[in-house]
Amino acid sequence: SQQGEEDPQALSIQEGENATMNCSYKTSINNLQWYRQNSGRGLVHLILIRSNEREKHSGRLRVTLDTSKKSSSLLITASRAADTASYFCATVRKTGTYKYIFGTGTRLKVLA
């Protein structure tokens, strides 16, 4: 399978705590993107990190990328109940086909 993988598959934390989820992928990439999906709804883009970047911030989100290990992590700080959702990473290859490869997702539950 060409799919990426996230871990953990599921994560349950208390409001105010930080949530970290990881993504591994298999090919050389142009960029890696993180998306959020609220139950059964369309995905919403959160953040994009290019292959030549190592870290990126957006509000309470921090993304790191390690291309030598083919892995990325998404940190959500000071989590809120509204952050409860599934989170997916997606990669786009550097050259050749313009396919998106999504990971299998991490289900985050933030308890109030």
Added chain:
Amino acid sequence: EAQVTQNPRYLITVTGKKLTVTCSQNMNHEYMSWYRQDPGLGLRQIYYSMNVEVTDKGDVPEGYKVSRKEKRNFPLILESPSPNQTSLYFCASSQQGQRNYEQYFGPGTRLTVT
């Protein structure tokens, strides 16, 4: 409002009855794509289109057809649906550029084939 729309949102059909799921975007995006989402498997790309009249297979194209006759529309066609195509389908679009653009997703179409 910038958006991707899909129709229908819910569809129950029988094996072998041809169906089309429409997708339209109002952002003048070059790139459009179809995905299916199944429990435990994440999203898998079915087909994508780089521009009008340019389409290519994703990872799971079998049993599906697409066409891109206009920039804004990218319909997904199931000529002879089977129960293993029961799934949640998403259409998405993005600017093409140098691949560094996010995708905008439609609300999804839940298809059941009996």
